[in-house]
Amino acid sequence: MKKELTGVYTVWLRDIKRYYRDKPRIIGSFAQPILFLFVLGTGIASSFSTFGGGGGKDFLNFMFPGIVGMTVLFTSFFSAMSIVWDREFGFLREILVAPISRTSIVVGKLLGGSSIAMFQGAIILLFSPLLKIPITFVIFFKVLGIMFLVAMTISAMGIMLASVIKSMQAFQVITNFLLMPMFFLSGALFPLNSTVKWMNVVSKINPLSYGIDAMRTVILNNPVLQLYPLWLDIVVLISVTIIVSVLGSILFSRQD
Amino acid sequence: MNNVGANNNIIEVKNLVKEFKGLKAVDGITFSVIEDEIFGFLGPNGAGKTTTINIICTLLSKTSGEVTLNGYNVARERNKIRNCIGMVFQDPSLDDRLTALENLHFHGLLYNIPRRILKERSEEVLDMVNLSSRKNNLVMTYSGGMKRRLEIARGLLHYPKILFLDEPTLGLDPQTRNKIWDYIIKLRKSKNITIFLTSHYMEETEICDRIAIIDKGKIIALDTPDNLKKTIGGDIITILSEDNIKLKEYIKEITGSEAHNAKEGKIRFEVKDSSIFIPKFIKNSPVRILSISARKPTLNDVFLDLTGREIREENASARDNIRNRMMGRIRH
Numbered sequence: 001m002k003k004e005l006t007g008v009y010t011v012w013l014r015d016i017k018r019y020y021r022d023k024p025r026i027i028g029s030f031a032q033p034i035l036f037l038f039v040l041g042t043g044i045a046s047s048f049s050t051f052g053g054g055g056g057k058d059f060l061n062f063m064f065p066g067i068v069g070m071t072v073l074f075t076s077f078f079s080a081m082s083i084v085w086d087r088e089f090g091f092l093r094e095i096l097v098a099p100i101s102r103t104s105i106v107v108g109k110l111l112g113g114s115s116i117a118m119f120q121g122a123i124i125l126l127f128s129p130l131l132k133i134p135i136t137f138v139i140f141f142k143v144l145g146i147m148f149l150v151a152m153t154i155s156a157m158g159i160m161l162a163s164v165i166k167s168m169q170a171f172q173v174i175t176n177f178l179l180m181p182m183f184f185l186s187g188a189l190f191p192l193n194s195t196v197k198w199m200n201v202v203s204k205i206n207p208l209s210y211g212i213d214a215m216r217t218v219i220l221n222n223p224v225l226q227l228y229p230l231w232l233d234i235v236v237l238i239s240v241t242i243i244v245s246v247l248g249s250i251l252f253s254r255q256d
Numbered sequence: 257m258n259n260v261g262a263n264n265n266i267i268e269v270k271n272l273v274k275e276f277k278g279l280k281a282v283d284g285i286t287f288s289v290i291e292d293e294i295f296g297f298l299g300p301n302g303a304g305k306t307t308t309i310n311i312i313c314t315l316l317s318k319t320s321g322e323v324t325l326n327g328y329n330v331a332r333e334r335n336k337i338r339n340c341i342g343m344v345f346q347d348p349s350l351d352d353r354l355t356a357l358e359n360l361h362f363h364g365l366l367y368n369i370p371r372r373i374l375k376e377r378s379e380e381v382l383d384m385v386n387l388s389s390r391k392n393n394l395v396m397t398y399s400g401g402m403k404r405r406l407e408i409a410r411g412l413l414h415y416p417k418i419l420f421l422d423e424p425t426l427g428l429d430p431q432t433r434n435k436i437w438d439y440i441i442k443l444r445k446s447k448n449i450t451i452f453l454t455s456h457y458m459e460e461t462e463i464c465d466r467i468a469i470i471d472k473g474k475i476i477a478l479d480t481p482d483n484l485k486k487t488i489g490g491d492i493i494t495i496l497s498e499d500n501i502k503l504k505e506y507i508k509e510i511t512g513s514e515a516h517n518a519k520e521g522k523i524r525f526e527v528k529d530s531s532i533f534i535p536k537f538i539k540n541s542p543v544r545i546l547s548i549s550a551r552k553p554t555l556n557d558v559f560l561d562l563t564g565r566e567i568r569e570e571n572a573s574a575r576d577n578i579r580n581r582m583m584g585r586i587r588h
Contacts, residue, residue, distance in 0.1 A: 003368050010365040018353050090349035094410075097313055098366035099338035 007100030011108025012115070015079060019116050029075060033124050037067045062225060064131055065215040066188030068143070069150065072121045073186075073208060076151040077179060079113030080158025083252075084171055087162075102253035106159055110245060113155035114148055121147045133219065142218045149237040150211035156244035163251040186212045193227055207240040266291040266418060266450050267312060272321035274307050281307045283473035284321070289418075289452060294444055296464035297454040298555060300565075304473040305454040306346055309422055312452075313341055326417055339367070342411030346422040348403050352395040356387055356406050359395060360413055367414040374413075381409035385439055401432035408439060412449075419443075421453040425460060437463065458556040469559060476562050481555060488553040488561055489513070491530035496522045499543040506542050526553070 019025070041063045045056035086092040095105055125143060128135045135143075161174060185192075185199060186208035192200055203209045214233035217226050228236075267289035274282040282304045289295040297305045310316035312323055314334040323330040328337045343349075350359050357378060364374035382388045385405035395403065404424060411419055421440070425433040441463060444451060455461050461481070468478040477484060497503045500523050507515045507525055515525035527533045530550035538545055560566055 006365055006368055010362060013365075014351065014354070014362055017358070018351070021353060089352075090345060090347045091351050092349075093315065093343075093345055094349045094351075094363070095366070097315055097338055097341075097343050098363075099335045099368075100366060101335070 004100055004104045007098070007104035008108040008111065011095065011105055012112045015082070015109070015112030016115060019079075029071070029120055030123065032074070033067045033071045034127075036070065037063065037124075037127070041067070060131055061133060061220060062191070062216070063189060064128065064133060065219045066186070066212055068121050068124050068147070068219075069186065069188050069208065069212040069215055070183055071124050072117045072147050072150050072211075073154055073179070073183060075120045076113045076117035076154040077158045079116050080109060080155040081162050081171060081174075083109065083159060083162035084165060084168060087166065088168060103249050106245070106249045106252050109159055110152055110155045110248075113158065114151035117151035117155070118144060118147045121151075128219075135219070139218055143215055146211060146214045146218065146234075146237070149234070149241055150208065150215075152241045153207050153211070153237060153244055156241065156248040159248035160244065160251050163248065163254070182206055182208050185209065187216075187227065188212050191225065207237065210236040210240075263288075264291045265289065266326055267295075267452070268322070268324045269308070269312070270322040272308065272311065272323060273319045274304075274311060274316070275319045280473050282311070285470070285473070285475050287468055287475060287478060289450060290466075291417075292448055292450055293465040294440075294451045294453065294463060296461040296467040297452070297470055298456070298458065298461045298467050298559070299454075299470035300456055303470045305470055306422055308470075309420055309452070309454065313343055313420060314338055339414075340417040342414065342416035342419040344404070344407045344411045344419070344421045344424055346426060348407065350395045350403055350406060350410075352398075355392050355394055356382065356398075357391045359406065360410055363410050363413050369414055377413055377415075381412050382406075384412075384442070385409045399432075401428050401435065404428065404432075404436060405439065408436070408443075412443070412447075416449070418450040418452060421451065423454055423456070425455070425457065433457075433460070458554055458559070461555060467555070469555075469562065471559075471563050477558065484555060484558045485553045488557050489526045490528040490553075491550050492524060492526055492553050492557055493530055493534070493548065493550045494518055494522050494524045495545060496520070496547040497541075497543050497545050503541065503543050503545075510537075510540075522547075 037060075041060050045059045048056045048059065083092065086095070096102075122140075122144060125135060125140065161178075165171060165174065185203045185206050187203060188208075192203045192209060210228065210233045213227045214230060214237065216222075217230050217233070265288040269288065270286050272282055272285050273280065285304075285308065297308070299305055307316065311318045312325060312330060314330060314337050318330070325337050326340050328340075330337060351362070354362065360378045360381070361374065364378070369377065378391075379388065382391050385408055387402065387406055387409065390398070390402070395406065398406065408419075408421070408424070411421075424440070425436050428436065437460060440451065440453075443449065453461070453464070461467055464481060466478065466480055467484060468475045469484070470476070477487075495503065500517075500521070504515045504523060507513070507523075511525065511527060513525055515523045518524040534548060534550060538548065556566065
């Protein structure tokens, strides 16, 4: 058992080491959320008055938890998909031939991706004073917990896919056909309760929309913007995390 | 710790078969490796060498057959097997964003080596492959030969009972290749370790105690290098003449054996003692001989004799080059 835990720790440690050593990646990963929030967000918010509506400031506030969620989504997914990269460059075999179980490898990868995603999400959260959104310590740690659940779910999805997909090309396709729709239909950028019916239905099977909803509830505490009760969000997230992690673990162990 | 039976076989493979979509990559092979020997798998690319190794080292499941290593069953006791093997794969398997020492540290943690021992051993294995001075450099900055040396060091870190070396010199220049072999010979002198290696460079496998020649998924010969070479009747003579057909008839008449076509329009055949044979042969030859050479048989000749084909290193290396270039393209 101790051996397996060491295995988990080792796989996790490598991901963390690689992360902090990769400075361009760290800087690059902040560029996207900042661009979304302060360029796209501000642009859309100010266009409200053109079309005769108000509430531009409220829109930016609405979008903020969505951007935190977006950061967690992309970071954890790409961290888990680094398995494809490791396979391409041979390092995966060094891990696979080591005397630890496949499950420990998967758990290590899950925790590695989640830790990095939580760190990045937390940094974005620190931008809240710029939008005059008050974040207390309690809120901060609550959001951290939700980020952990979202990151675990998405990392596990990434591992599932990485076990099936063997090429870097397919990886690009996945980004466009899975990740972007998941992001757009998560309620990160616009409210899902006032949108067209089919979008609303699709968003219900998107685990990310529960994560974003939970973050929004905790950060903004505005019942108007809330889709589901917080407890439901958490229950859905925990269930999906467990299911997808087990599936990811099985698929990863099966590959030859 | 020693689970090897009275017969000293550390690896036993019986009727091993591996099919990929109906294609038999390994076609019912049986062999055993004796403890503390250097055992070689020799054969062209695609013969099934790497597939067999991957099955023995638990990376690939078998279609049928029995494989045991150190007394452990490959299908049921994977982690026990993983604990007592060290691997040097055909393609690099280092994390090039980490330093050499970090790669070893990572390996040590995975194999549960206690920290204070790990430090000592890292120094020991790095010293052995002369990489101590570069231990804190990122592996990215290493040359191909250095990477391979580091992989050998890493494979030894947990003191495995068996070290697998899959084409350890593939893609390296001749000088670096020689160096790698020096390390392997040094290793076998200094440690009680079984070495299982594969190669398609014939001359390199001469250091093995025993060699299995493998072709199209089957073992076609298994013996010591000397015994394998003895199956060829003496020296190899290669001749360029004005009339090969006529000469072949003459050769058959005086030696009783068939001459074969070789490269560049030459013919080749075998005789017991070339130093006595050649002067007599030139004097009595019915056709003019343009060139003649004699040499001791190599394992390449053994392969040629058994299969009628050359191992064709040129083709293999051309393909390796293309692959290396592709890998380079992905990386940049």
